[in-house]
Amino acid sequence: MSNYPFAAIVGADEMALALVLTTVSPEVGGVLVRGEKGTAKSTMVRALAEILPRQAVVHGCRFGCDPRSPAADCPDGPHTDAASTTRPARLVELPVGATEDRVIGSLDLSKALGHGETAFEPGLLAQAHRGLLYVDEVNLLHDHLVDLLLDAAAMGRNTVERDGVSVSHPARIVLIGTMNPEEGELRPQLLDRFGLTVEVKASRDPAQRADVVRRRLAFDEDPVAFQTSYAVAQADVAARIASAQEALRRVRLSDWALDKIATVCAGFEVDGMRADIVTARAAVAHAAWEGRTDVTREDIRTAAKLALPHRRRRAPFDAPGLDEDLLDRLLGDDEPPPPEDPQDPQDEDPHLPDEPDRPERPKEPSDETDTADDDSGDPMTTPSAQDCDEGAQDARDQRSDCTPPDPTDTESGGEVSETDPPAPVQGVAAAHEPYRIRRLSVRGTGSGAAGKRSRAITTWGRTVGSSRERTGRVHLTATITAAARERGARATGTTGTTGTTGTTGTSRLEIRASDLRSAITQGKESNLVLLLVDASGSMAARSRMAEVKTAVLSLLMDAYQRRDRVGLVTFRGTGADLALPPTSSVEAAAACLAELPHGGRTPLAEGLATAAKTLGLERIRDPRRRALLVLVTDGRATAGVDALGRAQRIADQWGHVAVDSVVIDCESGRFRMGLARDLADRMGAEHVPLEDIAADHLVALINDRRAA
Incomplete structure (x- = not known):
């Protein structure tokens, strides 16, 4: 199935920038996209994977290890002198109804029951290693699964200790979540674990809305021709991302920039130090994306607008937001000191802003440029001030x-x-x-949707029993116990190859479909x-x-x-x-x-x-x-x-x-x-x-x- 081109998306420029920055520097910590329905959130995430550089992986490794630096403790290793191959960047989608076993991995039942081997079956975190893990409607995902994802994204590893399995493998993922706030919010603690967040809304400019419809209809009519028309723009964005990834380690974060970041975060009274770290990483990524070798005031301003709004929530009903006037006052008007040796040829960046073949720089929110008539298809264009005013008025209308x-x-x-x-x-x-x-x-025990209020039988929680009904995950202990109870009867009732009655001559435990038991788990419901x-x-x-x-x-x-x-x-x-x-x-x-x-x-x-x-x-x-x-x-x-x-x-x-x-x-x-x-x-x-x-x-x- 063909995806809509990333370069053809109109009116989601801040989201496009946030996605690009977290792919340039995965250490930023992922992106949470909040917005009303029908604003191309999922479309843009799926389109992003097609413009990411191809990856070199160890041939046959289920965890996608990098052949240049394979993980020493990879469960499929060691990878000494292993052959390598290339593959497109992966986009792994996590459905809302996924179980914990499917996310982090579990015991391979086919090998455990068929051959008596304790083997690990990788989950979605292993598949998404060095790629994108996308969760649509992340606010509807069970909180304990969100905790697992965010911990893996922060640590870069996934550790499994369950069902006799003890495995730790790399899980360096770019976590992207989208949500509609009308369907419920994430807890402030979980919001803080996302590196960046953006708010998206449909444009109120009739011309831009008409352009969105025009492009979508053209894509639906002939996807191949539409993609061909944006092939050059797609290639430019892909080349720019690859160039920024290579230039990232050459960007200098000066003491002046660190002081500014600390001043901004302290001025907005954000909790903890994660905001400072994420803002610094995002500012470095933005400088690399812009082709600069030093972090500037504008890089810090852009990073703060993406990294701080969701960290300013003090109470559950506080709306995310950022006072840009206060941000400008905290940043001040002073410029960073010049580098010590600006003429050093080793510091030259091959992608300076004046290079003629460099893709056009996206317009930042502070650019005083009218974008209403821009039909270039660049997804990085920022809505005009009039659009923002109309959007704010629309929000007031919705509240009324x-x-x-x-x-x-x-x-x-x-x-x-x-x-x-x-x-x-x-x-x-x-x-x-x-x-x-x-x-x-x-009172009593219900069976409703998982939550944190009343006692209920849920799909996750504390195991309180087993059932013959196949309604949940396999209760391994109960299954083996049931098979062991039937073992004697089956042994005396079988006939060997010689035609005599007796045992089959094997001591291996035989497990049949009738022995399978499902776990009954008790948790909380909403x-x-x-x-x-x-x-x-x-x-x-x-x-x-x-x-x-x-x-x-x-x-x-x-x-x-x-x-x-x-x-x-x-x-x-x-x-x-x-x-x-x-x-x-x-x-x-x-x-x-x-x-x-x-x-x-x-x-x-x-x-x-x-x-x-x-x-x-x-x-x-x-x-x-x-x-x-x-x-x-x-x-x-x-x-x-x-x-x-x-x-x-x-x-x-x-x-x-x-x-x-x-x-x-x-x-x-x-x-x-x-x-x-x-x-x-x-x-x-x-x-x-x-x-x-x-x-x-x-x-x-x-x-x-x-x-x-």
């Missing part, structure tokens, strides 16, 4: 979608007089600093937490809405850490709104919560009906994921005819929804009507007064109820 429409201009219902003025919207309350809460877990929040005017009394938002935000933080899916339903005015459909992106839920206005009447019945419908649809989509409903209300219902009666009738039938529920009572004042308590009793839910929700009480109370 989280705010429910103002329902107070259509107040109606049998209990409301036509002469009554509409209830005003009282404003948008701001939440306080969220607090850490205890884990909320569901759950669906559906938040049903009353945002009516009565909730604004005594600043209760700020306290409610703080509690809900704390629940969201816990859901983020436990890898849950969350949904947000709000009700106010005359109806309920599914502000955020169930998603793994708790950041989106937090953004919607922050912009949630309060005011108007209380359509409690509509809120309950919307929640029940949402839970029913989610049960169809994912029957194994267990859910928890958290209703935050004072129990009042004032919108529509017989508002309270309708809400009570829905609550009486809540048992049919079969979802564990908690009602957080927000009623305040000395004299209380007890409507929320009555609602909880009708729903069979736990009733928790808001006064009892302290920094360590919200989820603790729910857990206590579940443990009872």
